[in-house]
Amino acid sequence: MKLLYFAWVRERVGKAEEQIDPPAGVATIAELMAWLARRGEEYAYAFENPKVIRAAIDRGHVRADAPIRGAREIAFFPPMTGG
Amino acid sequence: MKLLYFAWVRERVGKAEEQIDPPAGVATIAELMAWLARRGEEYAYAFENPKVIRAAIDRGHVRADAPIRGAREIAFFPPMTGG
Amino acid sequence: MATTIRLQREAFDAAAEAARMTHGRGEVGAVVTFTGLCRGEENGEPIVALMLEHYPGMAEAEIARHVEEARARWPLLGVTVVHRFGRIVPGEAIVLVATASRHRHAAFAAAAFLMDYLKTRAPFWKQVETAAGEVWVEAKAADDAAAERWSAPPRREAAK
Amino acid sequence: MATTIRLQREAFDAAAEAARMTHGRGEVGAVVTFTGLCRGEENGEPIVALMLEHYPGMAEAEIARHVEEARARWPLLGVTVVHRFGRIVPGEAIVLVATASRHRHAAFAAAAFLMDYLKTRAPFWKQVETAAGEVWVEAKAADDAAAERWSAPPRREAAK
Numbered sequence: 001m002k003l004l005y006f007a008w009v010r011e012r013v014g015k016a017e018e019q020i021d022p023p024a025g026v027a028t029i030a031e032l033m034a035w036l037a038r039r040g041e042e043y044a045y046a047f048e049n050p051k052v053i054r055a056a057i058d059r060g061h062v063r064a065d066a067p068i069r070g071a072r073e074i075a076f077f078p079p080m081t082g083g
Numbered sequence: 084m085k086l087l088y089f090a091w092v093r094e095r096v097g098k099a100e101e102q103i104d105p106p107a108g109v110a111t112i113a114e115l116m117a118w119l120a121r122r123g124e125e126y127a128y129a130f131e132n133p134k135v136i137r138a139a140i141d142r143g144h145v146r147a148d149a150p151i152r153g154a155r156e157i158a159f160f161p162p163m164t165g166g
Numbered sequence: 167m168a169t170t171i172r173l174q175r176e177a178f179d180a181a182a183e184a185a186r187m188t189h190g191r192g193e194v195g196a197v198v199t200f201t202g203l204c205r206g207e208e209n210g211e212p213i214v215a216l217m218l219e220h221y222p223g224m225a226e227a228e229i230a231r232h233v234e235e236a237r238a239r240w241p242l243l244g245v246t247v248v249h250r251f252g253r254i255v256p257g258e259a260i261v262l263v264a265t266a267s268r269h270r271h272a273a274f275a276a277a278a279f280l281m282d283y284l285k286t287r288a289p290f291w292k293q294v295e296t297a298a299g300e301v302w303v304e305a306k307a308a309d310d311a312a313a314e315r316w317s318a319p320p321r322r323e324a325a326k
Numbered sequence: 327m328a329t330t331i332r333l334q335r336e337a338f339d340a341a342a343e344a345a346r347m348t349h350g351r352g353e354v355g356a357v358v359t360f361t362g363l364c365r366g367e368e369n370g371e372p373i374v375a376l377m378l379e380h381y382p383g384m385a386e387a388e389i390a391r392h393v394e395e396a397r398a399r400w401p402l403l404g405v406t407v408v409h410r411f412g413r414i415v416p417g418e419a420i421v422l423v424a425t426a427s428r429h430r431h432a433a434f435a436a437a438a439f440l441m442d443y444l445k446t447r448a449p450f451w452k453q454v455e456t457a458a459g460e461v462w463v464e465a466k467a468a469d470d471a472a473a474e475r476w477s478a479p480p481r482r483e484a485a486k
Binding site: 004006007008010056059060061075077078079080081082083 | 380381383384385387444453463
């Protein structure tokens with residue numbers, strides 16, 4: 001699946017997007033964040049406080065307990081500050 | 084004192100303004116309307132339902148029980164429909 | 167604060183009025199404009215024109231008083247009110263209220279407040295001209311109710 | 327209904343956008359515009375520029391969804407949303423929401439509703455550039471509260 005990062009999540013991870021293939025045990029957004037946080041110090045830094053990070057699956061807002069199965073595109077970002 | 088009439092009050096009275104000198108017993112806006120209504124059929128028509136007529140003394144909204152003593156300019160008009 | 171209040175027979179340019187209000191003012195973060203237009207029909211009846219009568223002198227004073235009240239209630243950086251009188255044809259603007267503030271809530275609230283008051287307290291009267299003749303527009307209870315919502319309980323008591 | 331939703335890097339002309347929305351539409355009696363501007367300072371610190379990042383594709387979809395919700399809630403005759411991204415300097419507009427309706431309450435409410443949602447749900451992120459460097463703008467609890475007021479009790483329950 002494709003991951004996208006925005007704003008300071010993007011800056012901390014050090015890239016705007018990437019393809020990943022998480023193991024089968026990673027079933028929800030929260031579990032995906034925990035798995036990502038173990039991939040290296042830049043990820044650990046980006047996801048050090050997962051409660052403040054928002055997520056979207058296939059361009060729709062989802063909560064941390066949302067299942068990621070079947071997702072093509074998952075995005076992580078801080079709370080929005082548009083308008 | 085000077086009287087001004089607006090909208091359908093003006094149309095019914097048949098004039099936009101006039102100078103009047105009501106007798107001393109006419110002390111309030113309500114009493115002035117009652118006095119005017121006795122001045123002729125055009126006035127009787129204009130003031131036939133005084134409850135719907137609004138008044139201003141010296142360009143400030145007042146209620147029917149407002150005293151008219153000292154007023155230089157009194158206006159009568161229907162409820163406002165601006166904006 | 168930049169305040170403009172104008173009554174005029176001529177059409178106005180809402181955008182130019184709003185731009186003048188904020189020009190060179192770096193603190194402004196939010197601008198709300200309300201434009202009231204003459205519709206082409208009323209209750210299914212085509213309108214030829216609106217004729218707006220006003221009470222010169224009192225209209226300006228009433229609007230100025232409500233602009234002052236808006237300034238006292240919200241932290242405004244600019245207020246513009248332009249109200250036309252005379253003959254207005256469908257599609258033309260009748261009234262403009264524009265408000266500027268640092269943040270959006272003050273700008274939205276002040277513009278809505280001023281419109282509610284203009285509708286019910288400013289001495290203007292609309293006459294509709296249709297093919298069948300002229301008729302005065304009746305005041306709406308809904309407009310009175312809208313204006314009433316801005317009366318805080320203590321002020322409402324005092325007014326009674 | 328005339329609906330325009332546009333995300334763009336370029337500056338826009340708020341007046342031209344509002345005029346396009348109502349052109350030749352005789353039923354429109356009320357037009358409300360909200361323009362959000364880049365202020366010249368934030369917390370007393372002069373701002374050099376704002377940099378707006380967005381999520382292409384999702385941003386358009388989120389805005390369109392909220393425009394549909396506004397149309398379902400109020401009898402609108404036109405909605406225009408233009409949101410910029412990229413670098414924006416003080417005094418420039420960031421966002422425009424314009425709404426048209428027969429009567430003012432629908433136009434005011436829909437514009438305020440759309441702005442509250444854009445602030446909290448549309449995937450845009452602001453970074454402030456000052457002489458000292460760049461810093462991401464933090465989301466405000468007040469904006470969340472403002473958006474929350476549009477959640478009717480049954481819908482709020484369903485979302486939990």
